Amino acid sequence: MNLPRNSAAISRRDLLRASVAGAAAISFARADDRPAVTTPRATSGDSAVEPNWEQRLTVTVGPKDADIMGANDKAIQAAVDYVARLGGGTVNVLPGTYRLRNSIFLSSNVRLAGSREDSILLKEPSVETTLTLDSDWYDQEITLADASGFNVGDGVCLRTKDADTGATHVLRRTLVARNGNRFKLDKALRENFWTGSAPTVTSVFPLVTAEFMSHIAIENLALDGNKENNAYLDGNYGGCIWFQDCSNLVFRGVTARNNNGDGISWQICHDVIVEDCYSHDNQDLGLHPGSGSQRPLIRNNRLERNGIGIFFCWGVKYGLAERNRIEDNRDYGISIGHRDNENVVRGNDVLRSGKAGILFRPERGEGFTAQGNRFENNRVVDSGADDGVGIDVQGVTASNVIARNEIRETRGPASRIGIRLGAETGANELTGNTVEGFSVAVQDLRKA
Numbered sequence: 001m002n003l004p005r006n007s008a009a010i011s012r013r014d015l016l017r018a019s020v021a022g023a024a025a026i027s028f029a030r031a032d033d034r035p036a037v038t039t040p041r042a043t044s045g046d047s048a049v050e051p052n053w054e055q056r057l058t059v060t061v062g063p064k065d066a067d068i069m070g071a072n073d074k075a076i077q078a079a080v081d082y083v084a085r086l087g088g089g090t091v092n093v094l095p096g097t098y099r100l101r102n103s104i105f106l107s108s109n110v111r112l113a114g115s116r117e118d119s120i121l122l123k124e125p126s127v128e129t130t131l132t133l134d135s136d137w138y139d140q141e142i143t144l145a146d147a148s149g150f151n152v153g154d155g156v157c158l159r160t161k162d163a164d165t166g167a168t169h170v171l172r173r174t175l176v177a178r179n180g181n182r183f184k185l186d187k188a189l190r191e192n193f194w195t196g197s198a199p200t201v202t203s204v205f206p207l208v209t210a211e212f213m214s215h216i217a218i219e220n221l222a223l224d225g226n227k228e229n230n231a232y233l234d235g236n237y238g239g240c241i242w243f244q245d246c247s248n249l250v251f252r253g254v255t256a257r258n259n260n261g262d263g264i265s266w267q268i269c270h271d272v273i274v275e276d277c278y279s280h281d282n283q284d285l286g287l288h289p290g291s292g293s294q295r296p297l298i299r300n301n302r303l304e305r306n307g308i309g310i311f312f313c314w315g316v317k318y319g320l321a322e323r324n325r326i327e328d329n330r331d332y333g334i335s336i337g338h339r340d341n342e343n344v345v346r347g348n349d350v351l352r353s354g355k356a357g358i359l360f361r362p363e364r365g366e367g368f369t370a371q372g373n374r375f376e377n378n379r380v381v382d383s384g385a386d387d388g389v390g391i392d393v394q395g396v397t398a399s400n401v402i403a404r405n406e407i408r409e410t411r412g413p414a415s416r417i418g419i420r421l422g423a424e425t426g427a428n429e430l431t432g433n434t435v436e437g438f439s440v441a442v443q444d445l446r447k448a
Contacts (some may be wrong), residue, residue, distance in 0.1 A: 062094030073100040102155035106210040114221035125229035128202040135193040147181040155205035161197040204233040206242030217250040225259025235262030268292040280304040285311040314338040327351035337361030346376040357383035362395025371399040386414035398426025409437035
C-alpha cells in the first residue's frame with residue numbers, strides 16, 4: 001500500500017502561509033537541520049519513515065475467484081481484519097454487488113479499493129422495532145418487541161430520550177448473540193434505555209466507517225444507501241462513509257449515492273482528502289466536513305441532488321475546496337458557519353441550488369460565525385426560486401473575502417438577489433465580482 005501520508009499537508013503550504021500560525025509552523029519545520037533519511041529501513045516503532053516497498057499485502061474479495069469468496073459485509077470485513085492484523089495493506093473488492101447488514105469497519109493503514117461502478121456496496125433494507133424491557137446504562141443486552149428481520153451480526157442504531165433532560169441519545173451497536181427476542185450487544189449501552197421513553201432499535205448504520213484510526217484510503221467503490229428502503233440516520237452518526245476521530249484519510253474515486261442521510265461525512269477528522277468523488281441523491285449532505293475537522297482538501301468532486309452540496313460544520317479550519325461541480329442541490333450549494341475559519345473556497349461551479357448558492361449561516365452571534373475565509377473565482381448560477389440569492393451573508397458574519405466570483409441569473413430577474421448582506425453583518429471584503437441578471441445585484445440590509 002502506498003498511502004500519501006504527508007501529501008495533504010505539503011499541498012496546502014500556500015494556504016497555510018495565509019495565517020500567522022501556519023507560517024510559523026512552516027518556518028519551524030524548515031529550520032530543522034536534521035540530516036535527510038537516504039536509506040530508510042523498517043524499524044520497530046518507526047511509523048514516520050519506511051522503505052517504498054515494490055509489493056505490499058493485497059487480499060481480494062469477490063463472489064468467485066478471490067482470496068476470500070463472498071458478497072456481503074462479512075467477507076469484506078474478514079479481509080480487512082486479515083490485512084490489519086499484519087500491519088496494513090489493500091483489500092481489493094472485485095466486481096460484484098455486496099449486500100451489507102453491518103458496516104465495514106476499517107483499521108489504520110488499510111486501503112479499501114474496488115473497480116468503480118462495478119464494485120457496489122449496497123445497504124440491505126432496514127427494519128425497526130421498540131424495546132419491551134428496560135435496559136440500564138451498564139447492560140449489554142436489549143429485548144425487542146418484534147425481532148423479525150433482525151439477525152446476529154446485524155448493525156443497529158438505538159435511540160431514546162433521556163428521562164431527565166429529554167435529550168436524544170443515539171448509539172450504534174452490533175447484535176452478537178440471541179435468545180428469541182433477547183439480543184446481546186457488542187458493547188455496553190452506557191445510556192439508560194427505559195421503555196417509558198419509547199426507545200427504538202433500527203438496522204441502520206454507515207456503510208464504511210472507522211473511529212480513532214489513521215492512514216486509511218477508500219478508492220474506486222460505489223456505495224449505495226438504498227434510501228427508498230431504509231430509515232433515516234443523520235450525518236452525525238452515519239453516511240455512505242462516516243468517520244470520527246481519525247486522521248490522514250483519502251477518499252478518491254468513490255460514488256456515494258442514494259443514502260437516507262449524508263453521502264460522505266467525517267467528524268473531528270484531520271488531513272482528509274476527498275478527490276474525484278461523486279456524491280449524489282443523498283437525503284442530506286453531499287460532503288460533510290464535520291465538527292473540529294482541520295485541513296480538509298476537497299477537490300474535483302461532483303455533488304448533485306443532495307440537500308446541501310458541501311456543509312462546513314463547526315470549527316472546520318484551514319481547508320481548501322476547489323474545482324468541485326456542485327449542482328441541483330435542494331437547499332444550498334455550499335454552507336459555512338459556526339467558527340469555520342481560514343478556509344479557501346475557489347474555482348467551484350455552484351449551479352441551480354434550491355435556496356441560495358452559498359450561505360454564510362447566522363449562528364449564535366458574535367464570535368460564532370465564519371471568519372477569515374476566502375471565496376474566490378467561483379461560478380454561482382441560477383440560485384433559488386423567484387426570491388433566490390446567489391451568495392447570502394447572514395448574522396454578524398465578518399472578516400471574509402468574496403472576490404472575483406461570477407454570480408449570474410439566466411432565468412430572469414424576478415425578485416432575485418446576487419449578493420445579500422444581512423442587517424447585522426460585519427465588514428466583509430467584496431471585490432471584483434461579476435453580478436448579472438438579478439433584480440438587485442448587491443442588497444445591503446445594513447442600509448435599510
